[in-house]
Amino acid sequence: MTFREPQGGAQETTDQPVPVADTGTEQAGLDPQQDPGQQRPEAAESSARRVLRDVLSGSALLSVLAVVVSLLIGGVLIAVTNPQVITASGYFFARPGDTIVAAVQAVGSAYGSLFRGGLIDFSAVGFVAGIQPLLRSLGFATPLIAAGLGIAIGFRTGLFNIGGQGQILIGGALAGWVGFTLPLPGALHLVAALVGGLVGGALWAAIPGVLKARTGAHEVIVTIMLNYIAFYFIDYLLGTPVLQAPGSNSPVSAPTPTSAQLPQLFGSPVNLGFPLVVLLVLAAAYLLDRSSLGFKLRAVGENPSAARTAGIDVKRMTIAAMVISGVFVGFAGAYQVLGQTTSGFSNAFDAGIGFNAITVALLGRSRPWGVFWAGLLFGVFQNGGYTMQAANAVDLNVVSVVQSLIVLFIAAPPLVRAIFRLPAPRGARA
Amino acid sequence: MKLELRGITKRFGALTANDHIDLVVEPGEIHCLLGENGAGKSTLMNVLYGLYRPDEGEILLDDEVQRFSGPGDAMRAGIGMVHQHFMLVPVFTVAENVMLGHESTKAGGRLDLDAARATVREISDRFGFDVDPDARIEDLPVGIQQRVEIIKALSRDAGVLVLDEPTAVLTPQETDELIGIMKQLRDGGTAIVFISHKLREVREVADRITVVRLGKVVGQALPTASSTELASLMVGRAVELTVDKAPAAPGADALVIEGVHVYDGNGVPVVNGVDLTVRAGEILAIAGVQGNGQTELTEAIFGLQAEVTGRILLHGEELTGRTPRQVLDAGAGFVPEDRQHDGLVPEFTIAENLMLDRSDGEPFVRRGALRLKRLAAFAEERLKRFDIRAQGIGTPVGRLSGGNQQKVVLARELSRDLRLLVAAQPTRGLDVGSIEFVHQQIVATRDAGVPVVVVSTELDEVVALADRIAVMHRGRVVGVVPADTPRDVLGLMMAGEAPQAVAA
Amino acid sequence: GQAPAPAASGSGAASGSAAATSDYLPCIVSDQGGFDDRSFNQLGLEGVKAAAKDLGSQYKEVQSATANDYASNVDNLVAQNCNIIVASGFLLAPAIKSSATKSPSTDFAMIDDTSIDLPNVKNVVFNTNEAAFLGGYAAAAYSKTGTVATWGGIAIPPVTIYMDGIAEGVKYYNQQKNKNVKLLGWNADTQKGTFVGNFTDQNKAKTISTNFLGQNADVIIPVAGSLYQGAGAAIKSSGKQAVIEGVDADIYNTDTTGAKDLVLVSILKNISVAAQDVVEQSAKEKTFDNTQYVGDLKNGGVGLSSFHDYESKLPAGLTDELDKIKAGIIDGSISVSSKAAFN
Amino acid sequence: MTTLETSETGALVGTTGPRRSWRVVWIYGVLTVAAAVALIGFSRPGSATFGLQSSTDLVSLPPLVLPALPTGVVASLIAAACTGVAVMLVRLDRRQPLWLPIVFALALVVGLLTWATAGSPQTVPLPGLLAGSLALAVPLIFGALGGVISERVGVVNVAIEGQLLAGAFTAAVVASLTRSLIAGLIAAMVAGMLVSFVLAAFAIKYLVDQVIVGVVLNVLVLGLTNFLYSLVLVPASATLNSPPQFTPITIPLLSAIPVIGPVLFRQTVIVYLMYVGVVAVTIGLFRTKWGLRLRAVGEHPQAADTVGISVGGTRFWNVSLAGAIAGLGGAYLTLAAVPSFTRDVTSGAGFIALAAVIFGQWNPVKATLAALLFGFASNLQNVLGIVGSPVPPDFLLMLPYIVTIFAVAGLVGHARGPAAAGKPYVKG
Ligand SMILES: Nc1ncnc2c1ncn2[C@@H]1O[C@H](COP(=O)(O)OP(=O)(O)OP(=O)(O)O)[C@@H](O)[C@H]1O
Ligand SMILES: Nc1ncnc2c1ncn2[C@@H]1O[C@H](COP(=O)(O)OP(=O)(O)OP(=O)(O)O)[C@@H](O)[C@H]1O
Ligand SMILES: [Mg+2]
């Protein structure tokens, strides 16, 4: 028997001559361990060049570049629809410079607002005031991270939970209902409402889990259908005294009682939801990487038949994964009602988080901390987008276009490398 | 057709899988490639077949240099290949698989299935195959699938035929038939490259033998060389080809199987009233052609089959109706037949795979939490003791060679206090060195007083390991015979003849 | 030309006139329907634009895509130093409430909601059922088959208030004329009826309308923003002699999809007028007047549009009857009611 | 033991317990009991009238009047009989024939309709009910065909929604500009294809997870079309968003068939294209060289590669073709249904189409039936609303989704997709 140093290639293979990489999720995302270089001695290369090469092929740089390309494309959208640019382009051939200047100005000031609104406002006085935008962004990131974690846990178990919308709606509504109807004292009120949210999300997610385990019904179909059902169900409840604000005839709930709201921290725009979601990230990381349950979930996700042979109850894990997924997504729902739209919610308080969370989970490569950073990125963009719209009249849709482009480019490092003519990482297969 | 490879070099990153390999195969010659797992045989053949582009060297057919940009070119040039892992679409019929890639069509691009059926029948008749062109591949036993692969290669009039470990999954009879076919083809002028780890058949069929090690040709041999000579040439050291084992000291009845039936999804019995007893400290080998209920029987023991009737007792404890978890907890160890599908999670690390069936409690889990340090220490120890060749315990198992993957399964199963070991096809596809190791481990387990069931389609293995042999046919036990039963008797039993009838 | 009309681009957000003469800054935020909904968001924006033009000021518009956007959009407008923020739709009420509490120096006009009671919030609501009463009456009078139909986007008060009014109008017609014109798609007593389930699915809107045509309805009143196009398309492909009534805006004027010739009349909810008035008033007067504005037939906040092309095809005397009914509603001699009505 | 061996396939009845799933039977049983309770226990007075005729029929058929209680009893009995047959078949270990769920569903639907509309002055127009179902199903069917092709060749297509939406947008714009419906159709196909190109390029060349690309493309297309709609189409709707519209073409003899004739054969060109599409894709997939290669690539790409089929190429072009077909579904929305594009006009149809692909077990005909079932349930909800049903509208709106879950959980169960779908193929 010989032993040769195994190659740390990007694709794992079985012992077939033509390898198939079958976990695509592994290919992409914000993971620092991407593209591990291979230990081939490169005698010919000078060490300085090697360092440069490592930096240029590193994944951090690629992620930054992916954002840059996406912003550039978004910039084109901003420029071509900017009134000043359009005016200037009217006499483009006479004075092309005007068009370019106008375009650069339009895009520059739009992205300036995006930065100012989403991250740091340098014009504000003092550090605390300066980072207010970032703190607000955390508020938008919170439900994305929570729901993204839920979706990611599903992915790791081989389940595609498209049902975030429904789980958020049911979880949030239950959190709200608990808040309205159980006037518990002090912190208990908030705790009960939060638990309501988690339970609601878990229950709604359990349906596809149980159906899949018992009947084999595909979770993609069932979760899609349950989104609609949840939407109409909440819509119905908002027209009944169960959820409708007393005395109102709009399908909007009463405000969340103050004692059931997630309290603001130190008078900042951040509420308790953010530290809680950090705890959730830790919990998810612990669950997936350190716990027996997570081990079994991952085993089922990667190879259900081997898991079954090794005595792991695949059906139970399927249900468990959906329930846990629902708990995380349910937190996002509870957050929406107890921390975001606290002055009363309508039937659309899920705010598209259920779907954006899929993207966040994918961008984060279904790894808890990856999801965290991806959620943060999306939160910053979302929050900055509002300022960009208010200050520069840039349509919010530009933000969603840029966000989706970022995901695409981050997922395809070779494309970004090709765009910027960067070298391939050392040791990559020819 | 004459095949010549000149200075073929193929690198994967830093690894040189083929290092300036030269090879000449004359028309009408069967040329065997020998080499341990990972020596570079499959890689070389994949280069020949246009799947890989060589970094250096050239391929000549009838003394003309060839440029292959893909398998299509190679096939057009007259090369046919039967791959180590079957390249058949499971949900297609035989005819569809055979025609795939060079379909004949009727008006409007519609498939001419009749033509394909005719081709299948014609080749089947020529070699005495019994293959139904309309059978779906996934319904066929592997032996027949192997024939389909050959029909596929022949349907294109291959002048050079490459057979990469075609006998790994065949029964002795099927192997004999295949050898007959190869000889027939050779006599018709086909140049054949044959890869196998089974020295017996290599010596039987080869006209010339080339031995590859570490990507280099290390020597040529003639079929007259002894198995021991060939083995040591391959591995670079002396190899024990027979299992060195003391006579068994069987104890009390340990595993008792009574009237067990297993039904498939359609309610058809696939195991049909099996009674067997295995005693502590003995190896019962279950021989039989693939697909005669052995797999289902082992799965039934482990609670992996849905419809099982009858009784299975381990040390008096009822196993029927138990979940896999409960059976494992009762002290049973299982080496499943398909290690990649049922035995391992390829994306998991070696360490993680080593705790796969102990994911619930001690020693690796306490209060729901993994004990990673303990696992690491355990894995390091296993890695050493089982000589698992890998960068470390963090290497994903999918990156290991087949032999090393099998060692991971064994290392896991043999690390518990076993009260039963069931090993199905424990050495499938392994090279002689690995086989030696695996067999030693199984015998050692027996010697520790554990009842062992070995399921194998490999008569060599059955004979080498067994203390008693049960032969299965069509879901029934044809008979249980002593280990020294002659091969031809076993062969007939595998075909369904009762032992008395055979003896008579 | 001159002042590059910002909304010439119809932008999701725009700021107005470069040559501003007033530094008063009116702003508007849409709900998730967006400003191109051919309905109340669009009308609100038009009102703000008109006011800005009158005042010679700039204006800002921000559009919401999801429920998450409301609070931030409103807060960002406050941060942009808007003097008054028009909130288009009841969905924004919670966000307005919290923002208005936080920023007492900014004024707000809250359309279609009465839940906020703050000195700097003026609620702007419409008793659309009064106008819808006329629309229902006209539909019943116009119908030759004796069947008219209505359907909605989602069952929310701004929608069902129309349907209630229509139902009463049809009933009134039947009483007056001793007829038995049927109204399909809404039962005012049980508050149950036909809805698309959203405001975007034109194909479903068309299918629903086709179903109504199959029931011999020849006047269809879709209460669902731009989904009226589905009804128009249904009539055209059925080849039947049927018409639609518009809601909110006069869709005879706004339609660009070829449904114009099918518009019998539109039931107007003059959000644009109301928004313009509120903005201009608060710009001119020093103190913000937060008294609730209720648009009704009397003050012209709601009404019936012109019959345009159908003027000549109406049953004799209908316009006079409508005038009489209108007067009756205004003076209270004809009572109207809706579970969704304000006052 | 010897007796057990006598039969190869199914004589072991009852002796050793069940082997076939009783799931179907359970579903039948539960539904039958529920139906009996509602239709008989809570029977409503009066009778329901079913119109069989559409306005332009040549032959006139009298409407069908069904009294509520007797119809409820009969429907319940038929449902019970179907349940009985299902029980028998399971015990006999026989396959459940396709007609059984159809008869069962028909009985329940007729019972339900009669119950819900009993005493209503309205007639339930059967042709209208069916025509509406078809109209709602058309974009779903195009989307599902695209989905079937794409997944059969091994690329999971979550981007159907994006393809439909891109098709709808482009069709409207191009047809408006050129005043040509054909140009609109072609443009829709090109747009769907462009979305596919991105899917294919990222999935095949850059090996990005196909689900990621699909999910993201939906967001991207929605964002782009919303953006362009607001900023470009709305200000210039007369030139950019006023396409001509397809008018229905009546096929002479076929359209004279009672009830279904007018439903199926008084349709626009796009719908006829859809009929052709379903047939062509079905034949193509299972009878031609194209389909054989396509399926081989989706099931076992290495096997296809080793016989000289280019896996990447086959995937790329067929995913593109899938996009083009889905694009046609989009064109239906803006050129046939309503002659203009509006924001998010697909309203989730792509996701329903995705469900239909899986529900239809990756088979074009079954996926079409699944889409039709969905369309039927949606329109049933509409019709129930129109004839006045006692159920709150929100619950009626849930109907199609609930029906789908029941059907998937009860009748389809575990579905096996193409083996290699979703897995990027890497050559050595
Ligand atoms: N796709 C690949 N990428 C990287 N390395 C590879 C690849 N395929 C093969 N190798 C390397 O090439 C070497 C030769 O592998 P090959 O499959 O040719 O061995 P083999 O002689 O056929 O072994 P066996 O007898 O087990 O079939 C292996 O050790 C492996 O490291
Ligand atoms: N994609 C890969 N990247 C890195 N190393 C690989 C890869 N594939 C295989 N290897 C390495 O190649 C060696 C042999 O692999 P190979 O797949 O050839 O196994 P094998 O010996 O042929 O097994 P078998 O006999 O079961 O086919 C192992 O050391 C393994 O670590
Ligand atoms: Mg190998």
Ligand SMILES: [Mg+2]
């Ligand atoms: Mg090999």
